[in-house]
Amino acid sequence: MSPSRRRRTGSPGPASVPPAARRGRRGVVRQGPLRTHWLLLTALLFTLAAALLLQGYTQHLYDHRPDPAARPAGSATVPEQVRSGGPVIDAAGAEPRTAAPRPGTVALTFDDGPDPRWTAEVLDTLRRNGVHATFFVVGTEAAAHPDLVRRIVAEGHQLGVHTFTHADLGAQPPWRRSLELRETQLALAGAAGVTSSLLRPPYSSTADVLDDSGWAAVQQAGREGYLTVLTTHDSEDWRRPGVDEITDAATAGRGDEGRIVLLHDGGGNRWQTVAALDALLPRLKARGFRFTTVSESVGLPDPVRRATWTEHWQGLALIRVLQAGDWTLTVLGWLLYAAGAVSVLRAVIVPVAARRHKRLRRRRNAWGPPVTEPVSVIVPAYNESAGIEAAVRSLLASDHPVEIIVVDDGSTDGTADLVESLGLPYVRVIRQANAGKPAALNTGIAAARAELLVMVDGDTVFEPDAVRMLVQPFADPAVGAVSGNAKVVNRGGLLGRWQHIEYVVGFNLDRRLFDLAECMPTVPGAVGAFRRSAVLAVGGVGDETLAEDTDLTMALCRDGWRVVYEERAKAWTEAPASLSALWRQRYRWCYGTLQAMWKHRGALRQGGQAGKLGRRGLGYLLVFQVLLPLLAPVVDVFALYGLAFLDPVRIVGLWLAFLLVQLLMAVYAFRLDRERLGPLWSLPLQQFVYRQLMYLVVIQSVFTALAGSRLRWQRMQRYGSLRVPAGPAAADGPPEPVGAGVGGPEAPGGYRAQVHEAVRGPGQGT
Structure with a gap:
């Protein structure tokens, strides 16, 4: 029996996560991103543009017509002594x-x-x-x-x-x-x-x-x-x-x-x-x-x-x-071919994998016997007063027995006071000095009484059946974590629609592929479930990276656990409402993912579940989430070059073909998630702003990582747009206003009080 398997069948482990087990070695690092790399990038782009302009002038204003036959004489200004004189x-x-x-x-x-x-x-x-x-x-x-x-x-x-x-x-x-x-x-x-x-x-x-x-x-x-x-x-x-x-x-x-x-x-x-x-x-x-x-x-x-x-x-x-310029254009041409090949490869692989994933789920129907054991829900909260009430009430409205542990991480906006003032049963509030999200999660894990954990961001509300759906895969003893289906609640306006499209087309299609390939790299912090014993066995939630959810998921995979995707477990989360807020969030995500990939690079040499993560999951992330975004500027630069110096009709035709492929992928992904197709009208506009923003984020993250800088945690602004789902019908759209459908312990779609007693302990009520 392997050590990881023995850990699964053994005791849950200590009630707390030793700090030494969670911390890696840290050198002296600079806080905050470097600004000099933007100067370097600007200089590189300026040099590239100048080289391409000169190359375009010399090569594509070059007159390739052959020398014509002698043109007929017909001049009023050429002197006669020139016309009848010598050739010099x-x-x-x-x-x-x-x-x-x-x-x-x-x-x-x-x-x-x-x-x-x-x-x-x-x-x-x-x-x-x-x-x-x-x-x-x-x-x-x-x-x-x-x-x-x-x-x-x-x-x-x-x-x-x-x-x-x-x-x-x-x-x-x-x-x-x-x-x-x-x-x-x-x-x-x-x-x-x-x-x-x-x-x-x-x-x-x-x-x-x-x-x-x-x-x-x-x-x-x-x-x-x-x-x-x-x-x-x-x-x-x-x-x-x-x-x-x-x-x-x-x-x-x-x-x-x-x-x-x-x-x-x-x-x-x-x-x-x-x-x-x-x-x-x-x-x-x-x-x-x-x-x-x-x-x-x-x-x-x-x-x-x-x-x-x-x-x-x-x-x-x-x-x-x-x-x-010639060399640059040659390299750009090869990079363009590489970017095109990778894009086409993803356009083929991801929908095929999603379709196969859907068929397998239909044939399987269930993971095993229904999972009915109680669940501990951990909500780390730092200044979440704008949405914490909606989050907690939606969790209490679950049709599965839950205890809710809100860990207030030194909030200054009265988050803990607000939750306590609600007087909700089966909700505990734990206060601690500000120590970061990983520390808050570890505090909640130590206080949890159930073996099954659901970790929820304070800006997320759950559908009534989300917890139940989320824990059903644990009927399979090989499953150590489950990713749910996160959806954007504030999808109004162009930025909201673009993020909604990204969540459905990008994140969820990829998760189906990762599930099928058994190499899931990330269980999102917004909606994810874990075995408590498995989390404790890998040392709890680490704080060495800014993407603690990715770090934890990869650690579980390397420890031999399988991580799966349950698309029926839906939760609604707030997305950034401004470009600056979106930049900060994605910068942290991308930089944290790079950190986690580097930290777990040893999975490339391992076998079993760890090897699948290393050779499949990390390989996919490297190609499609790092290299492809780095190549994306090549496509844009070459498109502008082609419009100026090549055949504009051909360039526009290629762009329309690329857009059509993306549109077909988006339609298929929206159908899989049972989403309305209306927001897809904004997909063409997404190519001119949102895509450039995303690949600039990747470029900055890679520069920051190569420079050895360390980012601070960048918290997203909350907008108070969260609502509590009224019932199953809400699956087709954003939740209803706070309080709708939540009238008490026996409210429609709520929990059974007698079942909650199984997880309730002394002092759990507030």
Whole structure:
């Protein structure tokens, strides 16, 4: 027989819980949450937003259209000497000047690179043939592949600017044109330590088809110190017409007239261009042409100069930021897939488990022989005057024999006096100096006379049959604790509806799954029942965490007891009525749960019931209540990113699909709990406020835990909205006003006085 099993069958244990048994080792900790982590989080979010904006600008404002065929001439502003002149244009002065390549020279130019595959193959081909060329690079591609830019320079080729995002300069405002050119220069400076005054505007061709908007861009570039390089022979390799066609277009013409040939080493599959080079280079050499760079072909000084120290480091910074943006977006993409997969997994697992749980309960019908033995109800109370009367009266209205022990934990609002003034039978009030909720519960456990305990928060009222339903699972000797069904009583307003939805859809669906998997991690403080001997065997209610209910439940599981869920045991509890109060409550819950998970991490290595808690319960909590909320901001950030830079229709469609899945889950959960579907109209709005609040709570809790801070107990404000249930009909809605249906010991739906005598002892009445 295992030690835990021997404890079940042995004596209940000492009447009090030794303090040493309840306290763990504590180091020196800081009281209260750190504020610096919010500064850190804000800085991280700002950095992430800046990186994504820059990455979105460079990648999704990138013009992926292929270079079009030559546009028809139709200009009223392009000077005739430009249209009929050479392909190299200097538009800096009042009178533009042009230059043509010298006879017998060929300047090969390559646009849209560098590309990690095709640029490398083009460079290999040029090196084999001893040819130098000019590469007009796109700034974003240069930043992505700086090694190729350095190789171009190292092998004696010339660099030129092809804008930063392959933008059609003629269609852009002046500020965007300047930005495109400036950022490309920084990319060159950072990648290879050089700058260039050569410019090839995207979507340009020969000078005779230059239009008004294109000429305005050329003029602005001239004023900013650039020479615009057009072409004499467009190979149109961007069309991928075939190797022969590309070769013929690049070698067309007779005589030794100089030429600037347009080819591409990026922007798509360029195998035809690479293959055509092997044919056109020997052909032009055989005709006596000499291959050179653009500046040499027109007799100009080298336009490529060494970048200044400032330009080089600014360029390096730009490249690192762009690379970080690419890396960040890749990580966000994988995290988005992970969050989506986890969400879909939960959407499938939880409803299936809930349905199976419901079927098993129907087949079982009962846990065993009816449990009729009396129950001790412990109500820890600290400044609960707003709702304590409703709570106590609802417990007295139970149709199961109970004694009620109200432990006043040093209240300053007259809670104890109020309960005593009611003069209710079978209700004891125990006063103690303020020591915290765990100490109050342990005081009540020590004073209890029954083996079965129900622990109730002072802001909770019970249905008349809740206690009876709650203790029926104890017919199974393996059950050590039972979780009831907590419901929100103040569900008016958006915040109340959202919490009502969370209780029904989140908490209760999860409890069905935990019950089915035999790994229940939490019996809520609002409505839970325990074997007194089991609680005493694990050292009582611990005070090492802020989630004493989770800590106690996990301790019972590790001691070999089974914890189950009884959805028919309904109790009504007050939920926070403001965002600040909700934040404080959930912060404490989440932080306390993290503490309990860490405290009981040893369950991962154990077997039996403890192993089920460790590998199933703790694993589920880690994935779905810690990691998934931490990934939730990724979904929101990526959604905003997608609306700004991707396909908004697709993003909205995905969001609607996600919302539909949640709505279907909510409808099923509401049906299981026999709740009206009306509040679900607020579910879409919940995604914009409530969900963000919840994952921010998790983020703050994780930061606080990692920082080693310790929170104080944060008590929720009471609003006096509790009512005593009038009878079974109240199951479909909030309870009736205080006193309804409670007329005395023999009132309808009340208790039997003769049964209560079994648990009543000297001095129990007030």
